[in-house]
Amino acid sequence: QVQLVESGGGSVQAGGSLRLSCAASGFTFSNYAMGWFRQAPGKEREVAATINWSGGGTYYADSVKGRFTISRDNGKNTVYLELNSLKPEDTAVYYCAGGYRLHALSTVVAVDYWGQGTQVTVSS
Numbered sequence: 001q002v003q004l005v006e007s008g009g010g011s012v013q014a015g016g017s018l019r020l021s022c023a024a025s026g027f028t029f030s031n032y033a034m035g036w037f038r039q040a041p042g043k044e045r046e047v048a049a050t051i052n053w054s055g056g057g058t059y060y061a062d063s064v065k066g067r068f069t070i071s072r073d074n075g076k077n078t079v080y081l082e083l084n085s086l087k088p089e090d091t092a093v094y095y096c097a098g099g100y101r102l103h104a105l106s107t108v109v110a111v112d113y114w115g116q117g118t119q120v121t122v123s124s
Contacts, residue, residue: 002026002113004096009118012086016122020081022096022115032112033103034072034079038092038120045095045108049081052103059106064090086122093117 008020020036035050049070050059058070069082079096096115104110 002098004098004113004115006094006096006115006118009094009120011121011123014087014122014124016086018083018086018120020083020094020096020118020120022079022081024077024079024096024098024113027098027113029077029098030074032098032100034070035097035099035102035106035111036068036070036079036081037095037097037108037111038090039095039117040089040092043092047106047108048094050103050106051079057103059103083120086120088122088124090120091122092120094120 003025005023033052036048037045038048039045048064051070055072067085072079095117097111098113099110102110
């Protein structure tokens with residue numbers, strides 16, 4: 001069955017960095033766009049970044065542009081999110097997502113597969 005397993009979350013101070021990883025299995029990873037979404041308490045789930053099947057195309061939400069970097073390794077069936085210059089408002093559960101049209105649409109409706117989420121907490 002399809003599995004997306006995130007790792008790398010944690011607690012950091014403002015200005016710090018984290019690297020999230022998502023290991024995928026159960027589907028042909030290299031055929032799918034991948035992405036990272038996040039959901040803060042009391043807020044809707046929102047896209048942070050997406051990447052196309054080859055890694056040659058990326059999308060970033062304005063709120064993370066210039067601070068976060070998404071990448072993928074199709075040989076390892078893994079997608080990454082590098083989080084730099086973290087702010088308290090980045091505190092959220094971060095979800096790995098896969099979808100055939102995810103990069104083209106970069107919205108929750110384009111997600112076919114979800115991970116279980118990993119908590120990122122940024123203190124001021």
